[in-house]
Amino acid sequence: MSLTMSPKNVTEFVLLGLTQNPHLKKILFIVFLFIFLFTLLANLFIVIIISLSPTLSAPMYFFLTYLSFIDASFSSVTTPKMIIDLLYQRTTISWGGCMTQLFLEHFLAASEVIVLMAMAYDRYVAICKPLHYRNIMQHGLCQLLIVVAWIGGILHSTVQIIFTHDLTFCDPSVTDHFMCDFFSLLELACSDIYRLGMVVAINSGGMCMLIFFMLLISYMVILSSLKSLGSEGQRKALSTCGSHFTVVVLYFIPCIFTYIRPVATYPADKLVSVFFAILTPMLNPIIYTVRNMEVKNAIRSLLKRRVT
Template sequence: MYYFLCHLSLMDLCYTSAVVPRLIRDLAAARKNISYNNCMTQLFTAHLLAGVEICILVSMAFDRYVAIVKPLHYVAIMSRQRCNMLVVLAWAVGFWHSVALLLMVLSLPFCGPNQIDHYLCDVKPLLKLVCKDIHVVSILVTANSGMVVVVIFLVLVVSYILILCNLRTRSSAGRRKALSTCSSHIMVVALFFVPCIYTHVLRAGAENRDKGISVFYTVIAPMLNPLICTLRNMEMNVAMRKVWSQVAHSDLKQIK
């Protein structure tokens, strides 16, 4: 669990670093412009890191499923080699996803004012600047991003339904411990996937509030993930209490 939490925290840090600095710069600057190369770089980086983060959330769900449903086989199933394989697979899927979107966008002809109504160089706002019919391209974007997100979200929902069904046969103490561990992951998944599904499932030409909704999975969710995972984890709470008690004890000694 902590192995995947470490990678999730790293992805949150990298993902927000690809979005937030540019957002802060645009809020402070009079001219909110970005070059074509920088825009394509941000597009590739944001989708790469988001794809990796989604796959890590799936790996975390699989890890919780094995720990709760098959606890006696946990060490054998979730070996370090398999955990490393899941992380490598996450990077491979994220890279494939971002490269496919980037190659599709690079092949499109852009015209017009070259102004996007968004704080992020994402595919949907860029498609509004294309000089040809985007019906087919919009379907491909929805299939690449929207449907993949929906399928992964359904897989996560099914995994937690199976976990909850398995918990009916456990003791009350075991249910509380399992639910305490899973509840943080469920909140993280909901914060990231619900706005992400809303943004990427609608077609590119549809009128929606995707710019405001995108703030949830680009800024708010990565910011809250470490806090949620820390406060909802019993071991982390115990460790934090020990640290604070040691700090308070040392402060009292200094005062005396």
């Protein structure tokens, strides 16, 4: 039997998952099922609240609607299968399922990066150019930025899939992960992957680092502009910017750790992936609701209207 197989002959990949301990699997099944349901309901709840509340019509909440929708979708790409796999001893994913998962992961991740950049730009204009805010952040521009986010996500994920489709894999196709991860697949390849690994590091890790530093600079500019605001204005600006910056850090640090390096997998990769793909989408709605008085007031108002 040949030791190499073309991508068309690969029927499935074996996923070793988070653990092989049967008792620990049962505990993790309950924990991640709760996390997934909470993530899904919390993000969809934010989408509904913003859509129904007339007080949350600012561009920031327009972007937050799409961020919550992306987080709910992103969590749904990998978490359900991971939860189901915890019930079985041997878990696999088909070639088509793996490619679909990989495409959706990178599509939603790249789209979220652009949405986060749009939210940062919105805060920059609101604080640094308040007199021109309404003229700059018009609804047409906000819609255009969302379209750019979707197109950017499609382009990025298409490039990743093209790279993967040209790989030749060795048998057995066993990966020590709970989902289809690009670096894990590269380690299964029989062909030379050095150049491809460098391209992925630049395409994903390099872009994550560049955008992260751009966002850091934008927040430095925003902080320097807060001196011109009153104490109430500073408090409100710090509240909204603090929430957004927290989300940015939670998103970009795992992304940089995962991709800004040569092709290699480490034991910590699975934990980072859990944080990035499962915990961050859960934390985002908590961060934006707990520290945002406008969202909390809108929730109270809608609940009162429903009770009345």
